């Protein structure tokens with residue numbers, strides 16, 4: 498086992514640090530370089546800038562579909578939330594996301610024109626598998642986004658994409674999450690390949706994908722010690738709240754799941770738009786709060802949330818996960834803990850902002866003397882309902 502861990506004390510830390518490479522592997526042969534060019538009249542020539550071999554044969558079926566439904570559990574469910582907005586934006590189709598267990602409970606109506614995407618690291622999760630069988634019965638087009646080659650979900654779906662993230666052994670999912678997000682983003686790029694009106698936006702995302710592994714590496718190097726120090730401060734707390742919205746809503750949910758499943762500290766990820774609808778009552782000077790503030794379309798609304806939280810005394814325990822160069826955050830430098838990640842395109846920012854949360858959950862767990870790779874009561878793959 499120690500040989501497999503290499504120089505790392507735990508699989509989880511190894512897998513966190515593998516992300517620059519796992520993201521590269523997810524993109525290899527799929528996100529193509531030098532794919533667009535401009536001719537003399539400055540018109541954009543559309544050439545393939547992405548290629549997902551596993552679904553390219555079914556593109557005409559995707560074109561006929563009227564909606565896309567993502568189905569998953571746990572961290573995989575969060576990756577769908579993270580990538581939903583860009584899928585909606587680029588395909589202009591309604592995109593819904595279903596927890597596999599709830600989807601089965603409701604026996605939600607499905608049509609032959611529906612595309613159902615099943616996202617799973619292991620490819621063996623019982624609820625996701627049952628939801629897949631149901632979708633097949635309804636004759637929807639089924640797509641797998643799976644890490645483990647040859648797994649049940651990979652075999653049963655009509656077509657799909659492997660994450661190629663490499664084996665993930667720690668129970669807490671880390672590198673699979675970031676690879677899931679970028680796989681769904683590439684999927685959205687593939688589905689909008691011939692949409693002229695989307696080319697400028699597509700190129701922005703395409704170029705940001707290529708730059709992402711280096712930014713993940715920088716984030717890891719810059720923030721590991723910082724998150725370790727924050728973990729020391731938070732280790733004896735009984736509760737932590739995470740707030741964000743837009744592309745960062747998924748980061749709140751996923752960050753909270755990482756912290757609770759590993760450190761056993763009660764942690765909740767809450768949409769910042771919900772603050773006044775109840776959660777604000779939880780905020781006092783003792784409640785640790787983590788707020789995700791990115792320079793995107795939600796920035797002003799997040800600033801409002803920040804002021805509301807500060808007014809309730811949350812400031813002394815406030816951690817802000819922001820982006821480098823955001824002048825709006827300078828005013829908070831002395832008042833809150835600022836954790837800055839590099840800036841990238843809005844829809845990929847969540848890949849960078851989850852890194853400090855992965856590190857925080859890891860260091861909290863070590864600081865509390867708990868089992869990092871095998872938290873109590875949990876299994877890597879949930880093969881029973």
Ligand code: AGP
Nearest residue numbers: 571572573617618619622669670
């Ligand atoms: C997250 O850290 C968990 N291990 C868990 O939520 C996991 O993502 C969930 O059980 C789904 O697993 P899957 O991706 O293998 O389907």
